[in-house]
Amino acid sequence: MMKTSDMIKMTYRDAIRLGITEEMRQDKDVIFLGEDIGTYGGAFGVSKGLLEEFGEERILDTPISEGAIVGTAVGAATTGLRPICEMMFMDFITLGMDALVNQGAKMRYLFGGQSQVPMVLRLPAGSGTGAAAQHSQSLEAWLCHVPGLKVVTPSSPAQAKGLIKAAIRDNNPVCFIEHKMLYDAVGLVPIDEDYILEIGKTIVERPGKDVTIVAYGTTLLKAIEAAEFLEEEGIKVEILNPLTLYPIEMQPIIDSVIKTGCLIVAHEAVKTGGLGGEIVARVVESEAFDYLTAPIIRLGGLDVPIPFNQELEAATVPQRNDFVHGVYRLLNRI
Amino acid sequence: MIELSEELLLRMYYKMNQARYFEEKLDELVSKGKVHGTVHLAIGQEASGVMPCLALEEGDLVSMSHRSHVQAIGFGLDVNLMMAECLGKYTGYCKGKGGSMHIADVENGNLGGNGIVGGGFNLSCGAALTQKYHNTGKVVLCFAGDGATNTGSFHESLNLASIWKLPVVFFIENNQYGMSNPVENHINIENISDRSEAYNIPGLTIDGNDFLGVYNTATKALRYARAGKGPVLIEAKTYRYSGHSKSDKQLYRDKRELIEWQKKDPLLKMKEYLRENRVFTEKQILKMEEEARVSIEQAVEFAQKSPQPELTTILEDVYA
Ligand SMILES: Cc1ncc(C[n+]2csc(CCOP(=O)(O)OP(=O)(O)O)c2C)c(N)n1
Ligand SMILES: [Mg+2]
Numbered sequence: 001m002m003k004t005s006d007m008i009k010m011t012y013r014d015a016i017r018l019g020i021t022e023e024m025r026q027d028k029d030v031i032f033l034g035e036d037i038g039t040y041g042g043a044f045g046v047s048k049g050l051l052e053e054f055g056e057e058r059i060l061d062t063p064i065s066e067g068a069i070v071g072t073a074v075g076a077a078t079t080g081l082r083p084i085c086e087m088m089f090m091d092f093i094t095l096g097m098d099a100l101v102n103q104g105a106k107m108r109y110l111f112g113g114q115s116q117v118p119m120v121l122r123l124p125a126g127s128g129t130g131a132a133a134q135h136s137q138s139l140e141a142w143l144c145h146v147p148g149l150k151v152v153t154p155s156s157p158a159q160a161k162g163l164i165k166a167a168i169r170d171n172n173p174v175c176f177i178e179h180k181m182l183y184d185a186v187g188l189v190p191i192d193e194d195y196i197l198e199i200g201k202t203i204v205e206r207p208g209k210d211v212t213i214v215a216y217g218t219t220l221l222k223a224i225e226a227a228e229f230l231e232e233e234g235i236k237v238e239i240l241n242p243l244t245l246y247p248i249e250m251q252p253i254i255d256s257v258i259k260t261g262c263l264i265v266a267h268e269a270v271k272t273g274g275l276g277g278e279i280v281a282r283v284v285e286s287e288a289f290d291y292l293t294a295p296i297i298r299l300g301g302l303d304v305p306i307p308f309n310q311e312l313e314a315a316t317v318p319q320r321n322d323f324v325h326g327v328y329r330l331l332n333r334i
Numbered sequence: 335m336i337e338l339s340e341e342l343l344l345r346m347y348y349k350m351n352q353a354r355y356f357e358e359k360l361d362e363l364v365s366k367g368k369v370h371g372t373v374h375l376a377i378g379q380e381a382s383g384v385m386p387c388l389a390l391e392e393g394d395l396v397s398m399s400h401r402s403h404v405q406a407i408g409f410g411l412d413v414n415l416m417m418a419e420c421l422g423k424y425t426g427y428c429k430g431k432g433g434s435m436h437i438a439d440v441e442n443g444n445l446g447g448n449g450i451v452g453g454g455f456n457l458s459c460g461a462a463l464t465q466k467y468h469n470t471g472k473v474v475l476c477f478a479g480d481g482a483t484n485t486g487s488f489h490e491s492l493n494l495a496s497i498w499k500l501p502v503v504f505f506i507e508n509n510q511y512g513m514s515n516p517v518e519n520h521i522n523i524e525n526i527s528d529r530s531e532a533y534n535i536p537g538l539t540i541d542g543n544d545f546l547g548v549y550n551t552a553t554k555a556l557r558y559a560r561a562g563k564g565p566v567l568i569e570a571k572t573y574r575y576s577g578h579s580k581s582d583k584q585l586y587r588d589k590r591e592l593i594e595w596q597k598k599d600p601l602l603k604m605k606e607y608l609r610e611n612r613v614f615t616e617k618q619i620l621k622m623e624e625e626a627r628v629s630i631e632q633a634v635e636f637a638q639k640s641p642q643p644e645l646t647t648i649l650e651d652v653y654a
Contacts, residue, residue, distance in 0.1 A: 039586045040514035063484035063520040064451050064512055092450070095485075130371025130422075132433045134449035304652050308433030309422035310370040312648050 007158075007188035015157035015189045016046050016122075016178065019164035020084060022193050024054055027082065030168060033060040033069050034086030034122075043088045044124055044183050070096030070121065074104040074173070077119040082168060089135045090123035090177065093143075104173040105148030120167045121175045126217060126268055127313055128181040133305035136313075138217070138269035143175045144246035144278070150199055151246040153177040155220045157187040159243060162197030170199055177245075179217040179268075202249040204256070208238035211262040211327050214253055214279055216241055219266050219299075219318055226323035235327060245275055253279065254288045261293035262330040268317040271300025297326045336550050343613055344622065346388060346545060350380040350601055351626035353404040356413055357576070359630050360403070360420060360434075364580050370422055373434040374401040378575040381600035382507045382542035384408035386475055386552035386568075394556070395443040395461050396475045397454040399507070400435050401574070402447035405477050409444050411437065417633040423640035430643045431651070443472075451512075452485030454478055455504070459491050462500035462565075473559045474502040475552075480569075481512020483526050492533040495565035503555045504567045507542060509574040514586040530567040542570030543600040546607065572600075 010018070024030045032050065034042065038061040041048030051059045062069050066087060073083035087093050093100065100121065107115045127136040143151045150172050154160040160178070167174035205220065206227055215223040220241055227237040238256050242248050257263050263283060265276040276298045283289070283296070299318040307313055328334045357375045364373055376383055383404030387396060390409070398405045406416060411427070419426025420434045427437050438446030445461060448454045458476035465472045482488060483506060495502050506526055510517050523529070530537025536558065540551050548570055555566035573595035577584050608614055614622075 035512075036514045038514070040582075043513075043581075061515060061519070063515070064481045065484050065486070067486055095450075130369075130433065132371070132431070132436055132449065134435075134453075302648060304648055307431045307643075307648060308371065308428075308436070309430035309643055312422075312430065312643060312645065313370075315645050316648060 004188060006192060007190050009186055010157055010189050011183065012154070012157045012160050012185045013044065013046055013183040015161040016164050017048065017050070018189065019161040020168070021050065021053070023165055023168040024058065026193070029080060030082045030084065031058045031060060031076070032084045033062055033073060035062055035064055035088050037061055037086055042086060044180065046122070047086070066092050066095035067099055071099035071103065073119045073121070074099050074107070074117055077104070077117045077173070078107060078115045082118045084120045084122060084168060086122045088124070090125040090139055091134050091137050093121070093123060093139065100149070100173065101146050105146045109148060116171045117173045118171045119173050120164070121173065123175055123177045124180050125177050126179040126181060127306045127317055128218070130308060130310060130313065132308040136306035138267065138301070140177055140245055141269055141273055141275050144275055148173070149246065150174045150244065151177065152199055152244045153179070153216050154243065155179070155182065155216055155241060157185065157189045159197060161189050162195055163199070163243060166196045166199050169196070174199070177217070181218045197243060200244050200247060200249055202240055202242040202244070202252045204238065204252060205241040206237065206239040208236035208260070210236050210260055211264065211330050212238050212240065212253070212256040212260045213264045213266065213323065214240045214242060215266040216245070217268060219268050222318065222320045223266060223323050225320045226327070229320070229324060230327055235331065237327060242279070248279070250282050250286065254283060254286045257283055257288035258291045261291050263292070264297045264299060264323065264326045264330070266299035266318050266323070268301050270303055271298060272303050274300045276300055294330045297330065299323070299326065336553050340613060342388070343608065346385065346549070347604055347608065347619070348622050348626050349384045349388070349407055350545065350604060351623050352413060352629055353380045353384055353407045354601060355627050355630040356403055356407060356416070356633070359634055360417070361576065363634070369420060369434070371433055372579040372581065373420065374579050375576040376401045376404040376574060378573045378595065378599070379507055379509055379542070380404055381545040381548050381604070382570040382572045385545050385548035386503070386505050389549055389552035389556055390475060391472070391556070393443065393470065393472045394475065395445055395472060397445045397458045397461065397477065398447045399454065399477045399479055399482065400447060400449055400451065401479065402435070402437055402477070406437050406444065406447070411439055411444060413629055413633040414636040417637040418640045421637045422642070423637055424643040424647070425636070425640040429647060452478065452482040452487045455482070455485070455487045455491035458502050458504070459495050459500055462495065462502040463498070465501050471560060472501070473556050475556070476502055476504050478504070478506055479512060480506060480508040480510070480517045480526060481515065481520065482506070483529065484520055492530065492535065492565065492567065496533040496535045499562060499564035501559040501562070502565045503552070503559050504565060505552070506567070506569045508569050508571050511574070511578070511587070513578045516586070525569060527567055527569040535565050535567060537567040537569070539569045539571065542572030543598045543603060545600060545604045
């Protein structure tokens with residue numbers, strides 16, 4: 001266990017920046033490309049101050065050319081640099097998809113293991129900001145459908161630092177999904193410069209025994225709120241956080257379901273074709289199947305684009321009460 | 335020469351003022367925390383946003399950028415419904431689903447604002463293809479910013495429109511910045527219109543703050559496209575006074591630059607023109623300004639009194 005004296009309080013945004021800063025200091029091959037990441041400091045302030053420290057050679061403010069950002073990163077990565085790139089909003093990955101999916105993700109396999117593509121693609125995702133349907137999507141399921149890519153998503157400042165560092169050190173293209181509503185979240189972050197969260201892990205966020213919830217992003221925070229509420233009624237929810245969405249580590253989830261017999265899988269992304277379905281399928285394929293005492297519940301975004309209006313926007317994605325009701329249902333309390 | 339009737343001059347001045355008041359009022363609402371999400375204001379770009387629209391003929395189409403309010407007012411959209419959309423109300427153009435960035439009036443040829451920079455270029459080619467296919471004689475006016483001309487879709491569209499001789503006018507409002515990125519840092523040529531040469535289409539760079547110049551150039555370009563000669567690229571040099579969006583601290587630019595541009599303010603320039611040419615009396619000018627201001631006050635009132643959309647509307651309009 002880490003001592004709190006080895007930690008400092010900071011936001012999720014600052015933790016990502018700290019991770020990037022530490023890695024850029026210790027590895028000169030790490031460069032950073034994106035739109036308005038220099039003087040502006042990035043649309044969400046993640047890269048604030050990096051231009052001052054690392055200069056224009058390493059903090060590359062690009063034109064509005066997402067295909068070029070991702071493609072250049074792939075090319076630079078295969079020839080020895082370790083680029084980080086930022087899509088201003090995850091939605092714009094549509095414009096970098098060829099470089100990512102057909103080039104970056106395929107190259108090593110296609111060439112029989114000759115190449116490696118050590119790059120990080122930072123993707124601010126999710127709704128809640130009133131930016132409507134082209135700036136609010138959670139498209140992780142697309143990325144988790146492409147072997148060769150790794151997909152990670154932190155839900156706390158400490159996780160953000162540990163995972164961004166692991167992503168930068170990884171020798172593969174890693175999609176790093178940041179939820180926009182988490183940027184201001186505050187938490188304790190290890191100051192250790194070698195604090196790394198290994199890619200490929202699912203963790204128990206909160207131990208319990210009655211119901212298993214799997215969630216990530218801001219949806220995870222809503223699950224935690226629900227668990228705190230339910231605890232007062234004597235219900236102990238166990239929450240699992242798949243920090244790496246692809247390739248996902250299932251065993252901790254399977255173990256938890258064997259213990260609780262009940263499962264809720266949740267995300268903000270559109271329910272149909274979402275990652276929740278994959279997790280559920282793997283649970284029912286596993287030894288946990290025999291332990292299930294109730295039908296599994298999948299919570300996900302409604303099958304609609306994210307609307308602008310604030311009330312509609314909130315009603316489109318799972319909220320705290322959806323978890324509470326789900327748990328009641330599983331435990332036959334309603 | 336292009337004929338400028340008194341009625342047209344009145345419409346020009348009224349709409350430019352309406353556009354200015356709309357943006358200022360919206361800015362005020364944003365700073366009071368009354369608007370969910372962000373807005374992109376085009377204060378300072380009234381001539382480049384309004385005038386090309388006034389040069390359109392009945393039935394022509396327009397595709398707008400993310401900074402679209404001024405363009406929409408030029409095209410003749412109802413400021414009540416626009417303001418309601420910005421406030422997410424059910425009475426808004428998109429029933430509160432689109433917001434400031436996505437105002438549209440498709441039935442009347444306004445193909446909408448676009449949250450994807452460069453998203454309108456290809457769409458405009460498609461809309462122009464429809465006009466050509468059905469021989470409608472109508473033209474598509476495609477608005478975009480300087481930053482948008484670095485997208486792949488800009489270059490693909492210019493080429494496609496050129497080889498297929500599509501009736502589309504690409505109108506670039508070069509306001510000197512793509513978000514925080516000054517145009518000289520993201521484009522390595524003096525005039526964006528020079529890019530037209532590579533695709534063998536006419537390209538023109540004009541003063542985007544000169545209402546008459548913008549109107550005349552747009553009129554000629556639309557005529558050219560309407561005659562079946564193919565696309566035209568226009569670059570109008572202008573300046574945005576406000577930040578890129580509500581969270582912009584504007585650390586990337588010098589206040590003096592703004593002051594210099596404000597001396598060339600498009601509304602002031604038009605007012606000077608009206609005075610010099612004695613088109614209207616001072617009283618008439620003031621009356622137009624006042625009417626424009628009142629129309630926006632009324633729009634805010636309309637929007638604020640309008641109902642929120644019902645939750646059930648979330649599931650509507652996903653499919654036709
Ligand atoms: C594909 C895409 N990339 C990035 C953005 C974020 N973004 C919105 S507006 C903008 C700047 C656009 O600059 P310009 O085209 O000059 O238009 P202006 O904002 O100056 O009107 C950027 C980078 C976006 N909306 N879409
Ligand atoms: Mg611009």
